[in-house]
Amino acid sequence: xxxxxxxxxxxxxxxxxxxxxxxxxxxxxxxxxxxxxxxxxxxxxxxxxxxxxxxxxxxxxxxxxxxxxxxxxxxxxxxxxxxxxxxxxxxxxxxxxxxxxxxxxxxxxxxxxxxxxxxxxxxxxxxxxxxxxxxxxxxxxxxxxxxxxxxxxxxxxxxxxxxxxxxxxxxxxxxxxxxxxxxxxxxxxxxxxxxxxxxxxxxxxxxx
Numbered sequence: 276x277x278x279x280x281x282x283x284x285x286x287x288x289x290x291x292x293x294x295x296x297x298x299x300x301x302x303x304x305x306x307x308x309x310x311x312x313x314x315x316x317x318x319x320x321x322x323x324x325x326x327x328x329x330x331x332x333x334x335x336x337x338x339x340x341x342x343x344x345x346x347x348x349x350x351x352x353x354x355x356x357x358x359x360x361x362x363x364x365x366x367x368x369x370x371x372x373x374x375x376x377x378x379x380x381x382x383x384x385x386x387x388x389x390x391x392x393x394x395x396x397x398x399x400x401x402x403x404x405x406x407x408x409x410x411x412x413x414x415x416x417x418x419x420x421x422x423x424x425x426x427x428x429x430x431x432x433x434x435x436x437x438x439x440x441x442x443x444x445x446x447x448x449x450x451x452x453x454x455x456x457x458x459x460x461x462x463x464x465x466x467x468x469x470x471x472x473x474x475x476x477x478x479x480x481x482x483x
Contacts, residue, residue, distance in 0.1 A: 279424045279425075279426075280424055280425045283424065283425040283426060283428060283429045284425060284428070286429055287425075287428050287429050287432055290429070290432055290433060290436065291327050291331065291432065291436075294323075294326075294327055294330070294436040294440070295323045295324060295327050296323075297440055298319075298322065298323035298326055298327070298439075298440065298443065299316075299319045299320055299322075299323040300319070301319075301440075301443055301444065301447060302318060302319035302322045302323060302443075303315050303316055303318075303319035304447070305447055305450075306318050306319060308451075326439060327436070330432065330435045330436050330439065331389060331432060332389065334387065334388070334389060334431035334432060334434070334435045335387045335388045335389065335393060335394075335395050335431060337435050338387050338431060338434060338435065339375055339387070339395065339397065342377050342397065343377065343378070344375035344376065344377045344397050345375060345376055345377075345378075346373070346374065346375055346376075347374035347375060347376050351376075352374070352376055352403070354403070354408060354411065355374060355376070355398065355403060355411065355415070356374060358408070358411060358412045358415050359371070359372070359374055359396065359415060361412075362412065362415060362416055362419060366416075366419045366423065367423060368391055368394075368419060368422065368423060369391065369392075370391055370392045370394070372386070372388070372391075372394040372395055372396045372419070372422060373394070373395045373396070374395075374396055374397075375395055375396070375397040375398075376397070376398060376399070376400060376403070377397060377398070377399045377400070378399075378400050379399040379400060379401055380399075380400070380401040381399060381401050382399060382401045382402040382405050382406070383398070383399045383401070383402060384396070384397065384398040384399070384402055384414050384415070384417075384418055385397055385418065386418040386419070386421045386422050386426075386427045387427050387430065387431045387434075388422070388427050388428070388431060389427075389428050389431065389432075390425065390427075390428060391422050391423065391425075394422040394427055396415060396418045396419070396422075398411075398414070398415075402414065
């Protein structure tokens with residue numbers, strides 16, 4: 276178990292370093308495109324470090340927000356709360372994870388958070404409805420094992436950081452595409468309908 280924890284911490288550090296490098300290069304390229312000069316590298320480094328910091332410390336909140344999860348309560352989710360309370364006795368965890376529920380018919384569950392102290396266990400309403408007490412207990416116990424082994428830190432960091440890189444890359448590619456299109460329009464004659472149809476087909480093939 277301790278070897279798994281050590282490996283997960285090393286992987287997390289490596290991923291954060293790669294994330295900072297990639298975000299720095301992307302933002303630096305954008306700044307240079309706007310002719311910001313030598314200050315570009317400072318802006319890129321500042322943005323990448325702040326992004327990495329916020330992704331690390333707020334990864335659980337980001338993931339819960341994206342899934343529209345709500346806190347579990349004794350009134351609505353008594354079975355789930357009782358299962359977690361019972362498992363905490365034998366789990367070996369020092370801190371009790373927060374419980375959340377997602378309104379979704381698909382049976383699913385996940386754990387997230389940067390460490391066991393800030394861990395979250397989230398299940399869908401579909402899982403609560405389709406599993407009996409002991410089946411649900413097995414699922415929650417499985418998620419607690421991910422928390423104990425620090426698997427949650429690695430998965431949360433990967434989810435948030437990769438998502439941010441994809442969104443930022445998509446924004447930059449769109450900016451370059453439309454910016455290039457405007458430059459071309461300034462240097463070319465006004466197209467007729469046949470030219471328009473050809474150009475649309477060409478650009479559509481690039482996008483997709």
